[in-house]
Amino acid sequence: MFDDVNLVRWLMGVVALVFMFGGLVFILQRLQHGGRLVPKHNGQLKILDNLTLDPRRKLVLVKHDDQEHLILLGQQKETIVSTRPYQEHTDEKIK
Numbered sequence: 001m002f003d004d005v006n007l008v009r010w011l012m013g014v015v016a017l018v019f020m021f022g023g024l025v026f027i028l029q030r031l032q033h034g035g036r037l038v039p040k041h042n043g044q045l046k047i048l049d050n051l052t053l054d055p056r057r058k059l060v061l062v063k064h065d066d067q068e069h070l071i072l073l074g075q076q077k078e079t080i081v082s083t084r085p086y087q088e089h090t091d092e093k094i095k
Contacts, residue, residue, distance in 0.1 A: 048068070049061040058073045063086050070081040 046063045051059045060071045062069045066086050068086050072079045
């Protein structure tokens, strides 16, 4: 049925198809999330801290521009707990 040359060509064709399909899936996923192939990062958004409350909920402190947002993340919804102007935090204990 297959001689050695035809078998190698067939296997190389299958491998090439798998890589092309994987590349297409990658490109479509990137375009679906924001419409850009190259992620845009300008440093305006930072996660300052996070705390896992239980397996379903997490508190996240996020800095965006000059604001801090404390966000409660759950399985079904997100809630902004508080928002305030950003202040530099120090690790020194308050006496």
